[in-house]
Amino acid sequence: MKIRRSERLIDMTQYLLDSPHQLISLTFFAKRYDSAKSSISEDISIIKKTFKDRGFGIIQTIPGATGGVIFTPAIDEAEAKVIIQQLCQRLSTQDRLLPGGYVYLSDLLGQPDLLRKVGRIIASKYLGQKIDAVMTVATKGVPIAQAVSYYLNAPFVIVRRDSKITEGSTVSVNYVSGSSERIEKMELSKRSLKRGSRVLVVDDFMKGGGTVNGMKSMIEEFDAELVGITVFAEANFKGVRAVDDYTSLLYVEQVDTATKTISVVPGNIFG
């Protein structure tokens, strides 16, 4: 039974959104709807235009027998800026202030709608770059890594400070915790990352950059390649950071435990 255009458009939209960064042949869609390839091509043009106009991302058409369509999720810079501005306001409330000048983020890092937005923003930053894996450190980096991984369609790997038996053999590296200057250890399951993988590092919060620097060492240990570093929030840090090439969505400019004020501004992600 032939499927009407309206139904095809709805199903193809869902299919593409659910399969980012995957090449889907027109033949696949033609069979799925028992429709001519020419009709599918027209559908794709309509979807392509709407996705572009609405800022969902880019649909690329690859011609030829081995061709098809690839959907790459993205977000408009203007929309991303609004989201980040709203986040700045939500973070700049005094009840988020914790002893030691830390900022309470756990509630935000558990909200699916926010994570979807953060994932799209970070993924858009690496548009057009090949990424084989997203790396983070347990526990609070995991939601960010998973959110980004959804939009890049690349697996995420979790480095741990306390590896469990359920990880199998691990590789460990030592690193200097930037803020406390202590030597710490982190571990990653040996089979979780292939040699030569191109890795994006993400984390929830960065002060001195010691943890992120530890992940850089880990990537070297696996003969893998660092593509970039993006953190959800960076703190104002007086010393010299262990890493200098990174992007942040938010910048915690000032934390004053005496007056109980926090000031959060956009990070360096949009220059």
Place this chain on the structure above:
Amino acid sequence: MKIRRSERLIDMTQYLLDSPHQLISLTFFAKRYDSAKSSISEDISIIKKTFKDRGFGIIQTIPGATGGVIFTPAIDEAEAKVIIQQLCQRLSTQDRLLPGGYVYLSDLLGQPDLLRKVGRIIASKYLGQKIDAVMTVATKGVPIAQAVSYYLNAPFVIVRRDSKITEGSTVSVNYVSGSSERIEKMELSKRSLKRGSRVLVVDDFMKGGGTVNGMKSMIEEFDAELVGITVFAEANFKGVRAVDDYTSLLYVEQVDTATKTISVVPGNIFG
């Protein structure tokens, strides 16, 4: 400028998929597309039918001035069974066998396409039930909790064995680790769960059920309510489990370290 039906269908599909469990008024869509409410109603009927036919979930129309549409993601039982069967095969490979009879799962729990499916399957299990929060324990439960949270549009909270300063004040409970019979401690940030919340507990792996039972105590400690427990995989356990009312996607029936064989079958989720 009026928007054509094809474009409306594509945008509404994306909007609904991205906003599960949220009531969206027809007026919102009518304004968004500068179209008559009657046209929007027709669009909704088409989308509703396609979502149903394709097994994406249910679109409910609520009449009246305060009405609108709500999309509830779901998955067909037949489709879910196929996914679980495939998972059984992927897990029943001898290179997953770890010392002590544990099974290596970390790679699967980092794959976005798989997590999307698992999230949909678990969310479908609680169709029609009010869930305010998804609870899990760090670290390996987090990907499952986040995946489910996306489809329920409810936040997830992470119980930790080692709470950090960045959590603020915490509530802690002691629990008996089922397999080792040791007394352990778990903590949850005080502000992460509201009194009276209806909580779904998820985890990656269950043996004796001690950890899950600890989360049950935690829920009581917060004067919250347990809605259900679902684990990704349960192990064949000889003793008496600490919890008896749970569902599992997978059942690790047999692990033989001598012959290096693992046998994984579907869990009890479909009875």
